[in-house]
Amino acid sequence: MDLSLFERRRYTQGETPIEYLANLTDLLGGPEIYLKHDDLLGLAGGGNKTRKLEFLVADALRQGADTLITCGAIQSNHCRLTLAAAKKEGLHAMLVLSEIIPGSYREDAVGNNFLYRLMNPLEIHVVSGTCDLNIAMLEHAEILRAKDYKPYIIPMGGSNAIGCLGYIACAKEIIVQSEKLGIDFTHVVTPTGSCGTHTGLLMGLRGSGVKTPVIGMSVNNPSDKHIRRIEKLIQHVNGELFSKRKIPITDDDIIVFDEYIGSGYSLPSEGLKEAVQLLARYEAILLDPVYTGKAMAGLVDLIRKGHFKKTDKVLFLHTGGSPALYHYPDYTL
Numbered sequence: 001m002d003l004s005l006f007e008r009r010r011y012t013q014g015e016t017p018i019e020y021l022a023n024l025t026d027l028l029g030g031p032e033i034y035l036k037h038d039d040l041l042g043l044a045g046g047g048n049k050t051r052k053l054e055f056l057v058a059d060a061l062r063q064g065a066d067t068l069i070t071c072g073a074i075q076s077n078h079c080r081l082t083l084a085a086a087k088k089e090g091l092h093a094m095l096v097l098s099e100i101i102p103g104s105y106r107e108d109a110v111g112n113n114f115l116y117r118l119m120n121p122l123e124i125h126v127v128s129g130t131c132d133l134n135i136a137m138l139e140h141a142e143i144l145r146a147k148d149y150k151p152y153i154i155p156m157g158g159s160n161a162i163g164c165l166g167y168i169a170c171a172k173e174i175i176v177q178s179e180k181l182g183i184d185f186t187h188v189v190t191p192t193g194s195c196g197t198h199t200g201l202l203m204g205l206r207g208s209g210v211k212t213p214v215i216g217m218s219v220n221n222p223s224d225k226h227i228r229r230i231e232k233l234i235q236h237v238n239g240e241l242f243s244k245r246k247i248p249i250t251d252d253d254i255i256v257f258d259e260y261i262g263s264g265y266s267l268p269s270e271g272l273k274e275a276v277q278l279l280a281r282y283e284a285i286l287l288d289p290v291y292t293g294k295a296m297a298g299l300v301d302l303i304r305k306g307h308f309k310k311t312d313k314v315l316f317l318h319t320g321g322s323p324a325l326y327h328y329p330d331y332t333l
């Protein structure tokens with residue numbers, strides 16, 4: 001699993017820190033909880049998409065693209081970071097935003113919407129929640145080509161084979177840090193949405209012979225849908241990028257909990273509110289109201305239900321997203 005075979009841009013200096021959450025660990029009475037700060041990755045505001053974009057943008061540049069097109073929900077961290085990567089590279093960016101709840105997009109909204117305006121993309125297109133975003137992006141790419149732009153489409157969440165390389169790299173980083181710190185993590189916990197982060201982490205660990213379970217906390221879909229999506233991504237990564245030395249993943253390796261979605265994607269829940277408050281008040285860490293808040297709610301609940309041994313050492317991946325806190329203040333207070 002040699003990542004040096006793939007072209008990569010660099011948007012973060014060094015590794016993201018791993019912090020021991022002593023106060024939260026004491027409060028819950030064990031296991032030991034650690035947090036990997038991917039909220040501190042580079043580009044505007046950081047977050048997990050920065051790692052995927054290092055490989056995706058390198059591919060776009062290799063193909064001679066001058067415009068990145070991507071899509072997401074109206075408060076998409078992925079759109080913010082794709083726009084940021086475009087600015088860093090001197091490229092244009094076009095965002096296609098899906099208005100899942102009719103009438104919910106406001107150009108003057110705060111959070112990520114504010115940051116879109118601040119960074120100034122070439123165009124933003126808001127489409128109905130029922131619209132097929134892949135088709136919408138293809139149509140916009142065609143229009144751009146007719147105007148002599150060279151567009152490169154990045155799928156939802158940056159979750160294709162190339163995007164997964166970002167979290168294969170992260171898994172390798174975790175292995176090195178774990179050795180340096182002298183801590184054998186017994187579990188890794190991550191939020192999971194478009195599944196590239198979960199898939200990359202799992203493949204990165206197994207590809208290095210590390211058997212640590214990776215627990216994905218779904219923020220949108222039932223577990224079976226996520227499992228099928230992860231299986232598909234694994235096939236793509238192995239088929240397209242590692243065909244000579246496939247990374248072996250068994251069915252038991254794919255663990256997804258869907259009990260913490262609440263009433264739906266980007267909708268509030270009591271667990272989310274408690275988790276965001278706990279991390280803010282005991283650890284001075286800002287989670288986000290759509291992904292990490294729900295994933296932490298899941299971790300707290302599993303701890304309370306006795307899912308872990310007191311001696312376990314659980315690593316929670318903070319995937320970023322805190323700009324959305326300011327858009328949904330009533331979700332967390």
Ligand SMILES: Cc1ncc(COP(=O)(O)O)c(C=O)c1O
Nearest residue numbers: 077193194195196197291319321
């Ligand atoms: C802050 C944050 N965390 C987690 C995720 C989920 O990552 P993935 O789409 O790779 O499953 C996202 C996706 O947009 C995100 O913005």
